[in-house]
Amino acid sequence: MKAVGLVAEYNPLHNGHLYHLKMAKQITKADVTVAVMSGNFTQRAEPTILDKWQRTKEALSVGVDLVVELPMQYAVQPAHLFASGALSLLDSLQIDDFVFGAEHPDWDFNSLVQAENKFESTDFSKYNATYATAFNNQLIEHTGISLTEPNDILAFGYTKAKLKSKLSVNLHPVKRVGSAYHDEKIDDTSSISSASAIRKAVKNGSAGFESLVPEQTAVDLKELKDVNDWNDLYPLLRYQLIQAPLNYLAQTYQMSEGLEHRLKQAAQRASDFDAFMRLAKSKRYTYSRIQRVCLYALLQISDEQMQIKNKQLYLRILGFNHLGQEYLHQIKKTVKIPIITKVDQKSRDGQLQLDYRAGKLYEQLSGVEQDMRRRPIIV
Amino acid sequence: MKAVGLVAEYNPLHNGHLYHLKMAKQITKADVTVAVMSGNFTQRAEPTILDKWQRTKEALSVGVDLVVELPMQYAVQPAHLFASGALSLLDSLQIDDFVFGAEHPDWDFNSLVQAENKFESTDFSKYNATYATAFNNQLIEHTGISLTEPNDILAFGYTKAKLKSKLSVNLHPVKRVGSAYHDEKIDDTSSISSASAIRKAVKNGSAGFESLVPEQTAVDLKELKDVNDWNDLYPLLRYQLIQAPLNYLAQTYQMSEGLEHRLKQAAQRASDFDAFMRLAKSKRYTYSRIQRVCLYALLQISDEQMQIKNKQLYLRILGFNHLGQEYLHQIKKTVKIPIITKVDQKSRDGQLQLDYRAGKLYEQLSGVEQDMRRRPIIV
Known part of the structure; x- marks a missing residue:
């Protein structure tokens, strides 16, 4: 079986992703589609609007055959680390082709x-x-x-990772359609809007997002009680930045140049997340960078721990259909990294520790356990 | 001026405390009354129903002349450490007599x-x-x-601390009146009920507590929007116990015999505080002991830090009237420990760090800053 790979956040899965999926199949004539999907936090370190299980179900419902979780240690990273982590995972999955969106697919x-x-x-x-x-x-x-532009930057990252690791996978950048990534307004003339425009519409209770997403996504979004964001995480972040000693905060991954002093002081003063970010932000750091460091601090991930975790690849299976299952069976004997379908006490405290803890943090927002006693979704 | 000392939590200040104050003046014929009061957390490690400033105002309103904060490192401790810390502070304040309640004041x-x-x-x-x-x-x-009984145990602690440090202060145990400490029901036939019965009535919105407390307390309690307790702190505790590494939790003051494993597992499973305590509790540890360890873990106080802090006494002035001011003036030149009337950046990060952090934790419940830019209440 010939496989095509996709990398996505599906936050939430919308018509633009459908187009991407269709293009991927059309260009590559693959037999099976494998998606590497972020877990419960995005690259910008925001909690996803729906959890990884809901988003897996949505992906399977539109014809993705196998969904694998992009571990937290790659998913919440600057573009080049996100890209190289995702590509390593696709390579481990033995895919032939990788199709990804870019604002400028024609660039060399x-x-x-x-x-x-x-x-x-x-x-x-x-x-x-x-x-x-x-x-x-x-x-x-x-x-x-x-x-x-964000997808061009990722395309650059995938290309660089391929060259560096001398991977055989064929890269296929395709034109992104519809609204730009950062557009926050729904485009009434198109059936495709950006994920952030859709999230905003859901948060504000505006109508109109249903026609922009596949059926399963619409169902999930309509059932959603609350759109969780950093305002909901801020009490925990504030707590941690105030109470943890500076030398402990300083060990956090990417907490460099004394940033811990700045963050602690901002937390001591700011009672909401916007006020905190105004105090924490400086010319030196992008908003995303600060937000990621805040998530690392919340998850108490040290630099040392991240270096260790970055060397341990694994395939966490979130869901599949019969084609996906067949493909998994086909590659199983030659896959060089562990395939994980359930989290036990050992993996919870070991290999999967960061994903587990990110899931527990997400659970503090959603109320739904993310890893223990959860099994891949099979359709 | 001859001074009598009191030690109290005033959680909240009620008619039983009025009786205690009256007895203290009557027995000792003192010119001035000095109260050493817990800050925002009680000996059992519970957030106080009203903050330290409200409770100071209440104490001054009923005739206490000077209110000094019992630092967190003494206030939230087993009885013997609470008692010896409080007595050291009273001794530093050069009081002549110390009057305290006991269930059995006649015991030798x-x-x-x-x-x-x-x-x-x-x-x-x-x-x-x-x-x-x-x-x-x-x-x-x-x-x-x-x-x-709790006040007998404290009386024992005061006596032991006096003998051990060879202090000259005269100890006067007096009979506690009204309901027992742990009584949770209001006694309709008496104007005195236990603090816990009053807190319960306030929490449940029951009428009848107004006649059991002085006017200022009644005003404060009626304005109270929410009675904060461990259920409100649990999201933060749960977060910290899940996310912090075991070896970090193990450094917590009084986290002994591998208790960190038990607490982490309980937090991973329990979504509310009652469920957590059911899982955490064992024959080996009292409920209060577990609750205190949880507060130390929340405040990330290491054993080492507590040992250092326990050697640094200071007098944090919360409020006074003209008599209290006169007394402070009288003793100022001979007091051997620092007198603190405002918190600056240096004391925030140094001497007062634990009180400041306990105050910030309390602020996450009440929304009111407890230390920075706060001045003693003067009436």
């Missing part, structure tokens, strides 16, 4: 990646700018192209 | 304390019982008396 991403070899090394303290800006200044200088 | 507490010298050393693992039980078995053997 191989050349862009190779241009990086000519860059001067970036001195953060000298530039006093975010890495993205410093990187782009050099990219423009060497190629005339600026990498600013 | 000096002899009870001296009997302890004859005890065999207690082997916990052998007895597999709480310390209190083991202690009482020996006390009965040597004196025929069993120390089971």
Whole structure:
């Protein structure tokens, strides 16, 4: 069986994702579709609008054959780490082709990646700018192209990861359709809107999002009582930043340059998340970067722990249909990393610890246990 | 000026405390009354029904002249440590007399304390019982008396602390009147009920508590929107017990004998505090002991930090009237420990760190800042 891979957050799964899935099958003529999906937190470190099981069910309902969880240690990361983690997982799944959206699918991403070899090394303290800006200044200088849109940045990351690890998978960037990633307004003239526009409509109780999502998503979103976001996590974050000693916070993954002082002071003063972010934000760090560090601090993930976890790949199966099952059976004997279908006490405290803890944090918002006693969804 | 000292939680201040205050003045003929009061958490590690500033105002309104905060590191402790911390503070305040309630004021507490010298050393693992039980078995053997009621236990603690530190303060146990400490029902035939009965009535919105408390307390209790308890702290406790590594939890003050494993497992399973306590409780530990360890874990107080803090006494002034001010002025030059009337950044991060953090935790329930920019109440 020939497999095509997808990487998605499905937050929530909408018509744009349907188009992506259709294109993937059409371009590659694959027999089976495998999606690597973020768990309960997005790349920007936000809790997903629906949990990973609901989103798996939605994916299976539209014809994805196998859904695998992108572990927390890759899912909540800057684009290049997200991309290389996701691609490693697809490679372990022995897929032939990988189809992903890009704002500029026609760009020669191989050349862009190779241009990086000519860059001067970036001195953060000298530039006093975010890495993205410093990187782009050099990219423009060497190629005339600026990498600013989120899916282009991921496409660059996938290409770079493929070249670096010399993977055989074929990369197929396809044009993203419909609204831009960050658009917060629903486009009335299209059946495709951005995920953030849909989330906003759901949060505000606005009508109109039903026609933008497949049936299962519409059902799930209509049943949703509350759209959880960082405002709901803030009491826990505030608690932790105030009570934990500075030297403990300083060990947090990506807590660099004394950022723990800034975050502690902001938490001591701010009683809501927006006020906190206004105090915490600086020119040096993007909003996403701060939000990710906050999630790492909440999950008490140390730098050391993240380095260890990053070396331990595994395939956490969230759901499949008969085709997905057949494919799993086909690759099972040659897959080099553990395939996990249930969480026991050992994996909870070991391999899956970060996913488990991220799931427990999510459970504090949703009330629904995410890992223990949960089995893959089979349709 | 001759001063009499009191030690109280005033949770809330009720008619029983008025009687105590009246007796203290009557017995000692003191010119000035000094109360050492717990801050925002009680000895049993529960958040107080009203904050320390409201309770200070109430104390001043009924004729206490000076209110000093019993630091968190003494206030939330087993009886013997609570008693010795409170007595040290009263001694620093140079009081002549100390009046406290006891269920059995006629007992010869000096002899009870001296009997302890004859005890065999207690082997916990052998007895597999709480310390209190083991202690009482020996006390009965040597004196025929069993120390089971909370104020008798404190009276024993004060006496022991006085003898140990050879303090000159005169101890005056007085009979507690009205309902017993643990009574949860209001006694309709008396103007005195226990603090816990009053708190319960307030929580349930029952009428009838107004006649059991002085006017200022009644005003404060009627304005209270919510009676905060461990159910409100549980999301934070659950978060911390799940997310913090076992070796970090193990460093918590009084987290002994691998209790961190038991608490983590209970938190992973229990979605509310009652369910948590049912899972956490064992024969070895009293309910209060578990609750205190939970508060220490929440405040992330290590054993090491507590040992350091216990050596640093200070007088945190919460409020006074003109007599209290005069008395402070009189003793100021000879007081051997720092007198603190406002919290600055240095004391926030140093000396007062535990009180500050306990205040921030309380603020997460009440919404009211407890230390920064707060000044003593002057009436």
